Structures are given as structure tokens and as C-alpha cells.
Amino acid sequence: MSFPNQLLLQNVAWAHEAGRRDPALFDRLRQGQQPKVLWIGCADSRVPAEIVTGARPGDIFVHRNIANLFLPHDDNTMSVLEYALYVLRVSDVVVCGHNGCGGVRAALEPPGHNMPRVEHRIGVLRQLARRHGAELAAIACLENRADRLAELNVIEQARTLETLPLVRNALPRVCVHAWIFDVRNGLIRDLARAIDPSVDTGATGTSTADVTTMPLSQVSWPDAHGGAAGQHVDQRSAAGR
Numbered sequence: 641m642s643f644p645n646q647l648l649l650q651n652v653a654w655a656h657e658a659g660r661r662d663p664a665l666f667d668r669l670r671q672g673q674q675p676k677v678l679w680i681g682c683a684d685s686r687v688p689a690e691i692v693t694g695a696r697p698g699d700i701f702v703h704r705n706i707a708n709l710f711l712p713h714d715d716n717t718m719s720v721l722e723y724a725l726y727v728l729r730v731s732d733v734v735v736c737g738h739n740g741c742g743g744v745r746a747a748l749e750p751p752g753h754n755m756p757r758v759e760h761r762i763g764v765l766r767q768l769a770r771r772h773g774a775e776l777a778a779i780a781c782l783e784n785r786a787d788r789l790a791e792l793n794v795i796e797q798a799r800t801l802e803t804l805p806l807v808r809n810a811l812p813r814v815c816v817h818a819w820i821f822d823v824r825n826g827l828i829r830d831l832a833r834a835i836d837p838s839v840d841t842g843a844t845g846t847s848t849a850d851v852t853t854m855p856l857s858q859v860s861w862p863d864a865h866g867g868a869a870g871q872h873v874d875q876r877s878a879a880g881r
């Protein structure tokens with residue numbers, strides 16, 4: 641059996657099981673969608689938004705592309721955002737990157753593979769890598785360097801989103817989140833929380849509420865040597881990855 645035919649069979653099984661578990665599911669879906677979150681993620685097959693978050697159909701409005709790039713001059717991404725904010729009225733926008741990202745890694749290597757559109761697309765990543773050249777150059781291992789660039793990219797995309805009038809003027813106010821999915825263990829790391837170790841412990845300092853509502857543009861992100869996210873990178877480097 642071909643894999644597409646296998647997928648069709650699996651779909652029948654899924655529809656049957658989903659209807660059995662939640663008899664009202666398809667009635668709800670028939671009436672429309674009210675997702676609370678816009679997810680901007682990588683097209684990588686290992687990071688399916690709904691599966692890794694345990695979400696149900698109707699929960700997340702999803703846009704995925706190579707290296708989870710949000711480009712304001714791109715009608716594709718902007719139309720998704722416009723619809724999500726002003727029709728669906730989502731309350732949160734999540735930019736989720738991941739480690740081991742081929743698109744991010746390609747931006748650290750010479751152009752090749754005769755893929756001009758991909759190359760054009762990741763041009764912004766090459767610029768980002770140049771802006772953080774000193775920090776990235778200090779990470780010897782290419783994999784770890786790419787993983788750090790993936791973090792910087794998520795932060796960059798989230799910041800870009802936060803500065804857009806479309807987002808700033810949205811009512812009710814929209815929260816933008818910067819997340820990284822770890823393909824090695826399936827866990828998602830919240831980069832905003834990672835900047836302050838006290839957030840999850842309830843210790844003095846920035847509270848969880850402060851962080852989750854703090855505009856990313858006001859957050860000072862540590863470099864690879866100065867803060868929690870950076871410590872994460874260094875630990876991996878020390879582990880010889």
C-alpha cells in the first residue's frame with residue numbers, strides 16, 4: 641500500500657475514534673472555528689503544532705513555513721496574521737522554532753542545492769546571523785551554533801510581530817510568545833521564561849504574570865554567555881554536542 645493510501649485509511653480510523661471520544665466534536669467544527677492561538681511554526685515534519693501541544697481540531701490557527709519566518713513584506717504571512725487577529729480574534733500569537741532546524745542551519749552554510757527561492761527566503765536569517773556574528777562565532781559546534789540561531793530567530797520574529805501596528809492595535813490585546821521545541825525530548829521551552837530563572841520558582845524578581853504580559857520588545861535577551869538561554873547553549877557545548 642502506498643503511504644498516501646495508508647494516510648487515508650488512518651484518517652478514517654482517526655475520524656471514527658475522534659467522534660467516539662468526543663461525540664460533539666464534528667458538530668462544533670461544522671459551526672465554525674474559534675481558535676485562541678495563532679501558531680507560526682516551522683514546516684519541519686517533526687514539529688506538528690497540534691500534536692506536540694496536545695491540542696484538538698479548532699484550537700490552533702496554524703501557519704508553517706521554512707524556519708518559522710514571519711516576514712512583514714510577505715502577503716502569505718501577513719494575510720494569516722490579519723485574519724487571525726481581526727476575524728478569529730486570537731488572544732495569543734506563538735512563534736515556535738526548534739533545534740536541529742535545517743532552514744536555520746542552511747543560513748550558516750554557503751548557498752547551494754540550486755534552490756533560489758529557499759535561498760531568498762532564508763536571506764533574513766543570514767542577516768540575523770551576521771548581526772550576532774561574534775556570539776555565534778564563539779560556539780564551535782555547527783549544530784549548537786544553528787540551535788542558538790534558531791533561538792535568536794524566534795526572538796527576532798516575535799519582536800517583529802510585536803512592533804506591527806496590526807498587532808499593537810489589536811483588541812483585545814494580543815500576547816506574543818517565543819518558544820523553542822526540542823526534537824530530542826519533545827518539550828517546548830518558553831524563551832521569555834528562560835530569561836529569568838525565578839519565574840517558575842515563585843522567587844523574588846519577575847513574576848510569571850509579568851513575563852507573560854511583558855512586551856518582548858522590552859525584554860533584554862541574554863547572549864550565549866550572559867543568561868539563562870545562553871547557559872542552555874553553553875551546557876550543550878560543554879556536553880560535546
Ligand SMILES: [Zn+2]
Nearest residue numbers: 682684741742
Ligand atoms: Zn525547521
